Amino acid sequence: MTSEENIGQITRIGKDRYVGKKLAPFDYELESSVARNVDKVMRRNYSEDFPYAIFETAPILNRFLNHLLERNVILLEAPRFFLQHVFHTLKGEGFQNVLLHPSREEVFLYAEDGCILLLPLVSKAPIDIFRKRITIESLVLDFLCSPILGCFFEEAEIPAMVEEALTNYKVRFNTLRTYAKRRNALDRLLHYVPEAMRALIDDNETNLHTREHPEDPRRIQG
Numbered sequence: 001m002t003s004e005e006n007i008g009q010i011t012r013i014g015k016d017r018y019v020g021k022k023l024a025p026f027d028y029e030l031e032s033s034v035a036r037n038v039d040k041v042m043r044r045n046y047s048e049d050f051p052y053a054i055f056e057t058a059p060i061l062n063r064f065l066n067h068l069l070e071r072n073v074i075l076l077e078a079p080r081f082f083l084q085h086v087f088h089t090l091k092g093e094g095f096q097n098v099l100l101h102p103s104r105e106e107v108f109l110y111a112e113d114g115c116i117l118l119l120p121l122v123s124k125a126p127i128d129i130f131r132k133r134i135t136i137e138s139l140v141l142d143f144l145c146s147p148i149l150g151c152f153f154e155e156a157e158i159p160a161m162v163e164e165a166l167t168n169y170k171v172r173f174n175t176l177r178t179y180a181k182r183r184n185a186l187d188r189l190l191h192y193v194p195e196a197m198r199a200l201i202d203d204n205e206t207n208l209h210t211r212e213h214p215e216d217p218r219r220i221q222g
Contacts, residue, residue, distance in 0.1 A: 026136035026169045031059050034114045035074045041093045052078040053127040053134045057152050064161040071113045080120035107151045126175050129221045136169045137176045144188050162192040173200045
């Protein structure tokens with residue numbers, strides 16, 4: 001038996017646990033020409049196994065916010081040791097509005113529409129290393145822990161954002177728990193997880209789809 005079963009609109013989310021809806025895989029395409037060009041430059045200049053992840057604030061966060069963001073900023077996460085090299089690569093390719101590891105104040109002051117924020121990738125973050133995309137697990141922890149991503153929403157919006165993510169998308173709860181521990185944020189995560197779902201974080205046997213990920217699980221770092 002696979003770790004996920006759909007019977008009509010019923011989805012198995014763990015051992016003897018089901019939800020009465022069909023959960024969606026978390027996936028996205030890059031929408032702006034700037035983001036697509038950044039991705040092309042990264043793929044051209046770095047090896048296939050170089051870990052980085054790219055996403056845009058408006059298309060991603062607007063899935064979870066009641067108010068819609070109009071300013072679209074590109075977040076590019078790469079290993080901390082290579083940030084300077086990536087920065088100079090992007091500048092050499094003609095990208096002008098690039099902020100290297102900015103502070104919150106710098107984001108508020110200078111992150112205009114189309115700006116590229118170059119940020120350190122958390123070690124062993126659960127990203128899709130082939131497609132160079134974030135996963136729902138990494139995004140949920142960024143809701144809670146990333147001071148830069150937090151520039152685009154209010155603290156009061158976090159509970160609804162976390163609930164939206166966990167109840168509408170296929171989540172690997174073992175991965176979510178492990179990554180939360182790595183970022184010293186498990187207690188914070190449990191504080192925001194809907195009470196009915198907290199056992200999914202604590203139960204070592206529970207996993208939304210460890211093996212039947214919508215993408216090949218070998219592609220997922222972490």
